[in-house]
Amino acid sequence: MVKPERTQIDWIVESEKLVLARPDDENPFAFDVTRILVGEDEGPPISQLVDSMTRRKLATDTSETVLFAHNSDIGWRRVAYVDESYRNILDTALEYRVTWQTGMPQSRLDFVTALQNSSVPTHKAIVIGELDKVPYADLRALDLRIPSEELLRDLWARNGYPYQAIRALLLGLSGTPSARAEIHDYINRASDRIWADNLGAFAAAFIELEGVAGVEHLASRMLLDPKQPLEKLEQVVMAMSVHHGLDNPELQEAIQIAIHDLINQRPEAGVIVARQFSLRSDWSQSAILEPLVRERKIATLGDLLTVSVYLAKSREEAAIADGERNE
Numbered sequence: 001m002v003k004p005e006r007t008q009i010d011w012i013v014e015s016e017k018l019v020l021a022r023p024d025d026e027n028p029f030a031f032d033v034t035r036i037l038v039g040e041d042e043g044p045p046i047s048q049l050v051d052s053m054t055r056r057k058l059a060t061d062t063s064e065t066v067l068f069a070h071n072s073d074i075g076w077r078r079v080a081y082v083d084e085s086y087r088n089i090l091d092t093a094l095e096y097r098v099t100w101q102t103g104m105p106q107s108r109l110d111f112v113t114a115l116q117n118s119s120v121p122t123h124k125a126i127v128i129g130e131l132d133k134v135p136y137a138d139l140r141a142l143d144l145r146i147p148s149e150e151l152l153r154d155l156w157a158r159n160g161y162p163y164q165a166i167r168a169l170l171l172g173l174s175g176t177p178s179a180r181a182e183i184h185d186y187i188n189r190a191s192d193r194i195w196a197d198n199l200g201a202f203a204a205a206f207i208e209l210e211g212v213a214g215v216e217h218l219a220s221r222m223l224l225d226p227k228q229p230l231e232k233l234e235q236v237v238m239a240m241s242v243h244h245g246l247d248n249p250e251l252q253e254a255i256q257i258a259i260h261d262l263i264n265q266r267p268e269a270g271v272i273v274a275r276q277f278s279l280r281s282d283w284s285q286s287a288i289l290e291p292l293v294r295e296r297k298i299a300t301l302g303d304l305l306t307v308s309v310y311l312a313k314s315r316e317e318a319a320i321a322d323g324e325r326n327e
Contacts, residue, residue: 172205203239
């Protein structure tokens with residue numbers, strides 16, 4: 001699983017201390033706390049220097065500030081430049097601070113999706129970061145309105161790389177001709193490479209666009225290519241496990257066939273199947289994986305343990321389901 005970057009809203013709702021700061025009157029290169037938002041005191045001095053760009057911006061408007069968050073394990077973190085366009089973000093996140101500390105409740109989703117209409121660059125960045133935290137099944141249900149041209153513009157930008165995966169997923173969900181061309185081009189390039197960054201997201205987008213044909217293409221070009229390294233194939237399996245959890249019987253059947261063929265050809269791939277499907281609490285691969293343990297086709301102890309734990313959990317879930325049916 002890919003761990004999302006911590007967003008600005010995460011810093012606001014999760015941090016131990018939050019303060020607003022401006023350059024010190026006696027030392028314009030040092031920050032001085034002007035207001036405490038969260039916490040009983042202002043905490044230790046902010047060690048970060050005021051860069052020249054921030055100093056010039058703050059000099060033009062005395063109402064603007066810089067938001068800092070503090071946690072005891074990492075110290076101070078600069079979160080955002082607070083101008084008029086950012087105050088609603090800050091005020092809303094503080095209002096829902098307790099509610100938004102865990103998961104992605106509906107109020108947070110509603111706030112994020114409403115921000116899609118904003119033309120403010122900071123708001124656009126917040127939307128992308130927040131959508132990166134939304135489970136794929138929930139993402140498909142949202143009213144997404146980010147133009148493909150905007151997603152494509154930042155897809156390969158250096159400062160956009162931390163969120164390349166979510167942009168790829170959003171391109172797949174948009175279904176526009178330009179998005180389809182980009183996703184197809186990436187999959188074709190990745191097929192001939194030893195490694196491909198964010199392949200899991202692009203593969204999930206490819207399946208979203210092409211359905212069963214997309215699964216079959218990924219299987220023939222990557223999963224069943226004996227030259228492909230397992231580390232790379234795990235990203236494709238990850239994408240398939242995500243789509244297998246959606247309510248699409250035809251797609252699920254195509255994924256089952258692809259995984260079955262992969263395991264038959266490369267038993268050592270059982271560990272990546274067990275790992276990815278267990279991360280989504282999907283125990284549908286037990287019949288495919290069970291012979292690997294029974295017939296001792298798994299070479300390493302660690303891989304054997306991973307597959308065995310998956311099978312044990314599958315049996316446990318089946319027993320629970322049988323018990324509920326009998327009741």
